[in-house]
Amino acid sequence: MHTEIWRIILVGLLAFFSGWNLGYPLEIVLLGVGVYILWTFRTISLLFKWIDKGMRGIPPETDGVWGEISDTLNRQRRRHRRTQEKMRKTIKRVTGLTEALDEGILVLRRDLTIDWWNSSAASLLGLRSSDRGSAVINLIRDPEFVEYIHQDEFIGSIELSSIIQSERLLKLSASRFGANEIALVITDITRIKSLEQLRKEFVGNVSHELRTPLTVMRGYIETLQDLPANPPSVNAAFSQMSEQVTRMQALADDLILISRLEADNQEPVLEAVNVEGLLLSILTEAEALSGGKHTITLDCAEAINMQAQDSDIRSALGNIVFNAVRHNPEGANIEIKVSDYQDFTDIVIRDDGVGIDPVEIPRLTERFYRGDSSRNSDTGGTGLGLAIVKHSINRCGGRLIINSRLGHGAEFICRLPKDNTSS
Numbered sequence: 001m002h003t004e005i006w007r008i009i010l011v012g013l014l015a016f017f018s019g020w021n022l023g024y025p026l027e028i029v030l031l032g033v034g035v036y037i038l039w040t041f042r043t044i045s046l047l048f049k050w051i052d053k054g055m056r057g058i059p060p061e062t063d064g065v066w067g068e069i070s071d072t073l074n075r076q077r078r079r080h081r082r083t084q085e086k087m088r089k090t091i092k093r094v095t096g097l098t099e100a101l102d103e104g105i106l107v108l109r110r111d112l113t114i115d116w117w118n119s120s121a122a123s124l125l126g127l128r129s130s131d132r133g134s135a136v137i138n139l140i141r142d143p144e145f146v147e148y149i150h151q152d153e154f155i156g157s158i159e160l161s162s163i164i165q166s167e168r169l170l171k172l173s174a175s176r177f178g179a180n181e182i183a184l185v186i187t188d189i190t191r192i193k194s195l196e197q198l199r200k201e202f203v204g205n206v207s208h209e210l211r212t213p214l215t216v217m218r219g220y221i222e223t224l225q226d227l228p229a230n231p232p233s234v235n236a237a238f239s240q241m242s243e244q245v246t247r248m249q250a251l252a253d254d255l256i257l258i259s260r261l262e263a264d265n266q267e268p269v270l271e272a273v274n275v276e277g278l279l280l281s282i283l284t285e286a287e288a289l290s291g292g293k294h295t296i297t298l299d300c301a302e303a304i305n306m307q308a309q310d311s312d313i314r315s316a317l318g319n320i321v322f323n324a325v326r327h328n329p330e331g332a333n334i335e336i337k338v339s340d341y342q343d344f345t346d347i348v349i350r351d352d353g354v355g356i357d358p359v360e361i362p363r364l365t366e367r368f369y370r371g372d373s374s375r376n377s378d379t380g381g382t383g384l385g386l387a388i389v390k391h392s393i394n395r396c397g398g399r400l401i402i403n404s405r406l407g408h409g410a411e412f413i414c415r416l417p418k419d420n421t422s423s
Helices: 001-023 025-053 062-100 117-125 144-150 190-225 234-265 277-290 310-327 357-361 383-397
Strands: 104-108 113-116 160-161 170-175 182-188 271-273 295-299 305-308 334-338 344-351 401-406 410-415
Touching: 001 410, 025 062, 104 117, 113 117, 117 401, 144 160, 144 170, 190 234, 234 383, 271 277, 271 310, 277 310, 277 344, 295 310, 305 310, 310 334, 310 344, 310 383, 310 410, 357 401, 383 401, 383 410
Parallel strands: 295 334
Antiparallel strands: 104 113, 104 182, 160 170, 170 182, 271 305, 334 344, 344 410, 401 410
């Protein structure tokens, strides 16, 4: 800018003195101004032509303020090209990454029309280039998917059979991003489900096969225990063997039960269950198990009834109460309380025993999970009790809530709906 100012001053002075010498100072100054304006217009014209061509190639040779503008634009052009190249590489890398994924990715616009997909999505859903811009619900017409994709907030995922291969099972999960667009992730879970089914069948079959040899072993052990000539050390050994066989039988029975619960996809057979009568029978069994070492109380109105499958709810509540007896020391208080609400019934089993570390609570319903020493194998449990509880309550359309702190006892809330017809 300063260079241009000095140029104007220099041209003006030169024109003035030249005109003074010639006797026409004003005319020569005006002529100089005209020449400067023509030169400026020519420079601007060359600069705009270069800009109109997309600033390709070398910018026009200029100096002064227009040279500075030209150099600035040229630097911006180089930075822009570097940015464009970086973006192209990033897009190419992201595209390569999405193409390498086994999961299908489908991008939907806010009106649920298809905008983009990767090759895995094309393979799983049979997409063609003509499908771009089509409504996704015209492609996947399953009512469960239509209901899921119209949610304001997507919760969880759904499992559907493939629209091109009915024997293939797909899991679909969606999330919103950007300008209310939707990313739909499609995963082929056919192999996982197949392996899960094989595992369930294997566990169920092995558990059934264990019953016969365990029964035979138990019979022989009881027979040998009754021999009068046995020394005390032999009887002690037989006693320990009998305890372990009993524990293995309980484990096999629990494995068979949980396999049945997992494999049974049919709706449970609902029947009217009197809650007080059910809990009284469980309480009687719990008192026999306790042998008078614990104080067990029941607070339940006679008139409370609910629609549930008796075997499932008995299994769930029985496991919780019996666990409270097994895992708490002598003198502990165990309270069973039923609270009836408009839409659900809460059955609360609470104790003031050893309690559970809150860190372990999320894992308590896992198979064979054991927490602190108060829940170890010395209590005689199989490690499947709470897993059975979870499955049984889920089948009844309810949920299990666990609250506890170490040294402050534990609280298990079985929340069961009044109307299970939609569960």
